[in-house]
Amino acid sequence: MIAYIKGILVSVNENAVIVDVQGVGYEIVCANPFSFQASLHHEVTINTFHYVREDAQMLYGFRNEDEKILFTNLISVSGIGPKGALSILGGIDAGEFIEAIEREDDKYLTSFPGIGKKTARQIILDLKGKLSAVVSISSQSSADTQNREASEGLQEAQEALKSLGYTEREIKAVMPELQQESTSNTDEIVRRALALLMRN
Template identity: 70%
Template structure:
């Protein structure tokens, strides 16, 4: 099993990154490759899960061990495959997702593509009570009002930098973006672009 890849980040693509390790390029599929934008052409360590089936082998990559462990747990749930698990990871932070499971928040869980009521109930049945300890989420985490937008906002900031916007420009629209009631990175980026065009 390949636990992580450490090497030079050479490419960032729409759904993956390529890391050069001693002349070998490892393509790693990620939920949002642009979170690694600041490490382009530098040494990077990406936590990985080597997914192997009869007809496919894929390396999935994550920013930290918590994301990786949540991915592994998600694909163990009936009805959720790697693509579905990545879609969830790309739209919410780990703590927010765990607290939704603990609250048995079906409505929140069914907001993800491919997750219907039956799958949402299966997620809760299989994972409730099993993630808070495993992922070392703080005991002080507010289960009733998790900060579910912070991760999406951070990823949106990285994507905006990749599009050429300066940190100063991005900071001017952050307060407005924080008011957006969404965890979807793409939606946050679209709103940010609209605000930046208005401010220019």
């Protein structure tokens, strides 16, 4: 099994990318090949799934491990082959799709070409509860992003308050309340801080 390919991205077309690994060009079929366009002529590492059948061998590529896990699980469902799985991946966020499976959202699943009600029910039957690890990774990633944005918003707000003439001591006095705010928008944090400072 070829788990990933690391080399120089030499070509991108509408169906696949070609990665040169020490003089050998690997054609890797992807859901969205042009998502790798920015790395053209640079070194890339692409997660891959080596698909083997009697009449063909194919390498399928993915932007991250979540997509690969979802792909391998989708092709295990009766009625979905690699081409169908790729068409699904081409138009979704992996975490969003998995959440739809978990909440048994037939309407969402049947919105993809080639997936009727029967196949949607089969996806739910076969995959519900099996992809929670991917969901937790996505959720953690989302939480990390939100935390980072909130921290940046607070830092920018502190700088703005200093420029308005407030002292470090005055700003620190209102920080505990500001940290409880649900927004990461700097302007909103500054407005809230000014209200607190005027009250104090």
